[in-house]
Amino acid sequence: MLFHDLIINNDSPIYEQIENHVKCSIHTNMITPDSKLPSTRELSQVLGVSRNTVLVAYENLEAENVIYTKKGKGTFITKSAFERYGKKDYNSNNKMKWNVDWETKANAYSIEAEKMDIIKNEIPWSKDLISFKSISPDGELFDLEEFKRSFLYRLSVEGNKILNYGYARGYKPLIEYLKQYMLEKGVSGEHKDIIVTNGFTEGFEMMIEAFTNLGDYVLCENPTHNTALRIMKLHGIKTIGIPMLEDGLDIEKLEQYLKKYQPRFLYVIPSYHNPTGIVIGEKKRSQIYELCREYEVPIIEDGFTEELLYGSSHITPIASLDKERNGVVYIGSFSKILFPGLRIGWVMGDNRVISLLESVKRCKNIHTSSIDQGILYEYLQSGILKRQMKRMRKSYKERFEFAKQCVEQYLDPAFVWGDGGLHLYVGLREVSARLLLQVCYERKVIFMPGDIFSLDDRGENTLRLGLSRVSLEEIETGIKIMGECLAQLRNKAE
Amino acid sequence: MLFHDLIINNDSPIYEQIENHVKCSIHTNMITPDSKLPSTRELSQVLGVSRNTVLVAYENLEAENVIYTKKGKGTFITKSAFERYGKKDYNSNNKMKWNVDWETKANAYSIEAEKMDIIKNEIPWSKDLISFKSISPDGELFDLEEFKRSFLYRLSVEGNKILNYGYARGYKPLIEYLKQYMLEKGVSGEHKDIIVTNGFTEGFEMMIEAFTNLGDYVLCENPTHNTALRIMKLHGIKTIGIPMLEDGLDIEKLEQYLKKYQPRFLYVIPSYHNPTGIVIGEKKRSQIYELCREYEVPIIEDGFTEELLYGSSHITPIASLDKERNGVVYIGSFSKILFPGLRIGWVMGDNRVISLLESVKRCKNIHTSSIDQGILYEYLQSGILKRQMKRMRKSYKERFEFAKQCVEQYLDPAFVWGDGGLHLYVGLREVSARLLLQVCYERKVIFMPGDIFSLDDRGENTLRLGLSRVSLEEIETGIKIMGECLAQLRNKAE
Structure with a gap:
């Protein structure tokens, strides 16, 4: 790039033109101290001049301490060249300084996100x-050998395809696996589909982004998952807490609030609820579902650590009560069981919900890492999760x-x-x-x-x-x- | 879960209690056809009864065609059991149906995201x-062997740590590598920091989300990258296009619009601009920077395919002119060079910018896949990219x-x-x-x-x-x- 604009003329020796170009580039702030020059071979190709000419120019520049060479690394601009040829008013001229006050550029969203950022504040x-x-x-409970095997095997099956762009909905074999997995939990896939997300957090944020408006009410357990709470607040949601009893949320209050607020959603964590650790029993799950159906308030069910429940038998999420209806959107994740570093979760819901999330996902990050999805798919389908x-x-x-x-x-x-x-x-x-x-x-x-x-x-x-x-x-x-x-x-x- | 609520009493044979529990669960919609039962061994442990008792219950249920067994897979509820014991009003009662009209639940954001979704509409x-x-x-130009090596080596260095939660800013060795990489391009890291994102798209969306408000003006090239355009429209930005000339955007118009609109940002793609393919030369880059500085309008620079420029020499992005100032936010990505399937990009900008993006990132997906960052780091630092x-x-x-x-x-x-x-x-x-x-x-x-x-x-x-x-x-x-x-x-x- 440095030599992109240099057009060699016949008015002076070529090596001089090269030397002057470097010095001018320093003067006009086109380069900084320690930035790298092209190799002599490359530059001679780019300019269409002999390599020797370039060598002479570089030698002269080095002699003047404008550039220096690091063995095996290349040729770089010195700091002192900058002091010599750089604009003199560089530090003294205030206008040159241009100090953007990013604090005032930040909007309410990012200021609030930081205020609620517990990692920063705790x-x-x-x-x-x-x-x-x-x-x-x-x-210590991860199986690294199986993880490696899964990677190598998936890569050998898919080849370079899996390293190129994939689908916004996710890696197809993983989606099929998850559909079967949900079916075994009793969640019917009729009229429903799945999108793979970067963990629960992204799935939940997309739901809130796609289906709520500023000032909407959302019911949730009180207390509840702090990240979900943060996301809702950031999106201008009015969160209404339903107090937790020893066996899960207070059903009477749920009904009362469904009636009073006509909320957009109920957000609920039925298994090992975060932070209380409570598992809601079958009867209460059924009551919650029936009430939401009666008041026509869709449920966002957080499948948080439900895999821990027990055995290879399958638990029945609230979504399993939805059958061929479409009122429950289930967000699952293996992050608390398998590899949080992979950031993989999924949203299962009505076809229309998933189709809209697909378009939203394309505006957020195009799709979730294909190789990570491939590894997870291979790991899951090997059956090792059950043993683990x-x-x-x-x-x-x-x-x-x-x-x-x-x-x-x-x-x-x-x-x-x-x-x-x-x-x-x-x-x-x-x-x-x-x-x-x-x-x-x-x-x-x-x-x-x-x-x-x-x-x-x-x-x-x-x-x-x-x-x-x-x-x-x-x-x-x-x-x-x-x-x-x-x-x-x-x-x-x- | 299915047997979570079953408490064995002394009033009837245990196997009968198990059989009835299964049938009741079907009746109350707690399970669906084809959902899986726990193994006899597990259930006997959970209930604290002998395995033989469970075996008898399962045999009876199978004889009644309530459950069926798939060899090596487990025991499942039949469809016909559902017809027999399921609620009769299941399909006939309209109230039971609860059909959420998700179309009306979708908000302006998701509807618009879908409308502009070229993948769906093209x-x-x-x-x-x-x-x-x-x-x-x-x-075909990817080096799969080196990719494998990078994976295996990083995993052996980091062990299971890299599969657990990482930092919102990214994998530290990769961040350090990128800082050095940017320095070699002439971009000084003074007062600046880096956050790793899920590709360019996420980096750009976070910038718009964190630093713009509804109705703000943003200048960009016309035409420009369609995903960036879509993201800005979705966030209520008024985009003002600067016409492209054969050597890049029209400088006169840029000045005119900087003056007229006092925009929030200039968004610019200096190298192999998408879609025109134009590379802006050094002089014009400098003019763009100086104008933005004069009018105090920060630049979002899209580093799109600038790696293709040439040789191992380092190009000078507009960000290199920023030196110890803080007006340029640079968004980089290897997606058009290396592995798009990995979804890795980065944002480099003023410390305060990156700190705010860090909090925003935690609300979006916590962090970018650590293993992907580890692979990319290893691949990059092996020096293979240059050869490639x-x-x-x-x-x-x-x-x-x-x-x-x-x-x-x-x-x-x-x-x-x-x-x-x-x-x-x-x-x-x-x-x-x-x-x-x-x-x-x-x-x-x-x-x-x-x-x-x-x-x-x-x-x-x-x-x-x-x-x-x-x-x-x-x-x-x-x-x-x-x-x-x-x-x-x-x-x-x-």
Whole structure:
């Protein structure tokens, strides 16, 4: 590019013209210190001059300390050349500075996104912490060998095709697999289709983007998944929380709010609800479905960690009640079971819903990584997930039960909720979880304060303990320390 | 899940209780035909009863044709059981039907996204077509062996960590690599940072989402990249087109519009511009930058296929003029060079810009696939891209030059634009490109009509020929057919 505009004339030696061009380019700010020049071979081709001529020009420039050579790397512009030939007013002239105040350019959406960004605003993770914050899966339970095999096999089957552009809806074999997978869970595919997304988050955001308007009401559990909450708030949704009881959301309130608000959707997490860990039973699932049908309010069902439920038997998501109807949009993900780093989820819903999401997806990122979809497909269809699930359930269950016991022993909780997933939810007796977190942090223990999941101040005395990335030993030590910190706070209060 | 609520009592034989539970679940719509039951071993564990008891229950149910067994697959509910025990009013009761009219639930955004979805609205690709539509890279030029090596090596270095959640900004080694890569292009990283995105599309959408408001003006080339155009329209941006001249956008108009509209951004594609194929020269790049600086309008620079420019020498994007200032946001991608199926791009801009995009990214899909970033990093840093680029440039250049020659020979064009990228841009003499496409389609040749890139009716007589996926033979045959179709249309008109 540097020499793109150079047209060699007959007025002076060619090497001089090359040298001057480099110096002028420095002067007009077309290059910066340490930017690379073409090789002498390339430049001679580009300019159509002999390589020797170029060599002479480069030697002269090097002698003047305008350029320098790094062995095996190439030829670069020196900093001092810039000081010599660069525009003198560079730093002194204010107009040259052009400092964009991006703060004022940011709009309400991005400012709000940052304000609600818990990763930026919460205590950072460090190595010597016992962290109960995460509910991402334990990487030790992944089968890396099978992952490799899946990659190599899919690549050998598909060849370079899988590395080129794919379909917005997703990799076809994976879609077919997921349809069968949903059918085995009892979810009929009649009039329904699937689109593969970059995890649950993208699926949920697309639903909100495509089907809600500013100021719409959406019902959800209170507390609920904080990312979903954040997305709804960012899109100007009025979220109405339905209080959680020990067996899931309060059905009476659900009916009352369906009537009162005529909401756009109900968003619900029936299995190992985030953050409470509650699994809604069959009867209540049926009640929820029937009420939404009565009031004609579609359901967005979050399939969050429902794979942990049990055995190779298939659970019945609320979507299974939808049968040949079209009121439930199901969002699934393997991120809490398999490989979150792959970012793969899916949305299953009415054909028309998926068709619209397909067009939206094309405006967002064209499609989800094909090779990742290929790997996941191969991994799933090998049947290894089922074997792996046994190990996972066993491992997580052990931690869950032990942690529950520790919480009861050390924390004297107002309540402990959770049905055996990756986390449990603790209500403290009149102690702010934020305050406790502050004290615990000094003792190197952290957890997720409940307020980030809450639509009101109900979450203040609650916390979520994520168990998937901590050992039994860490669980006991951590919760014990939490107990000591609690006692300390109580003593102070007295 | 099916047996989650079953509590065994002493009032009747256990196997009978199991049988009744299955039938009741059918009646209450908790399961569907073909849904799977837990294995006898699992169920006996879950219920805490002997496996024999479960076996008896299953045998009885099978005898009654309520369930059936597939060898090696498991036990499933029959369809006829459903007819027998399912609710009778299932199909007859209208209220039960609950047909959500998703069409009316869709909002303006998704309706518009679909309307502008060219993939849905254009002629579909089929095997026997000569298609000049695509500008995605030729997969034959990918190095699959190196791709495999990169995967295996990165996985061995990172282990299961790379399969778990990563950072919203991206995979750190890749970010560092890209910073160095940009520096070699002359783009200083001072006060700037990088975020990895799912391709150019996501990077651009995030910029528009984070930094524009409904009704803002954005300047862009006319014609321009249709996906960018679509995204801006969807976000309520008023796009103002700057006409393209043979050497890039009209500088006088740029100044006039900067003054008149005080736009939020200038969006510009300086290298192998899509669709015209024009490469803007150094002088004009500098003029564009200086004008935007004067009027304090930030630039979004689309690095589209600039890698094709030449040699291992480094080109100077407009961003290189930004030096320690912060007015240019550069969006890069390897999708037109390497593996589009991986969906990896990046945004480089002022620290504050990237920090805000980081929070936005967390609300969209948390982060881009870590394994894909790892593969790309390994592939890039192996140095193979440089070797590969030679092959690519040679291969694409050959096609480009041959195609240009064919266009001039067979199409008698008003103009042919393009500087040697993956495509060229043809102006027809008073013939609608849509009309020509219709006729050509019957002869099995397709291309991209210019109107989809255009902000007004200027694009009507233009078309883009994508050359990256066609052989020399196809190029000649295809363009010859186009010429015959043109003649046919002209004869008709006379």
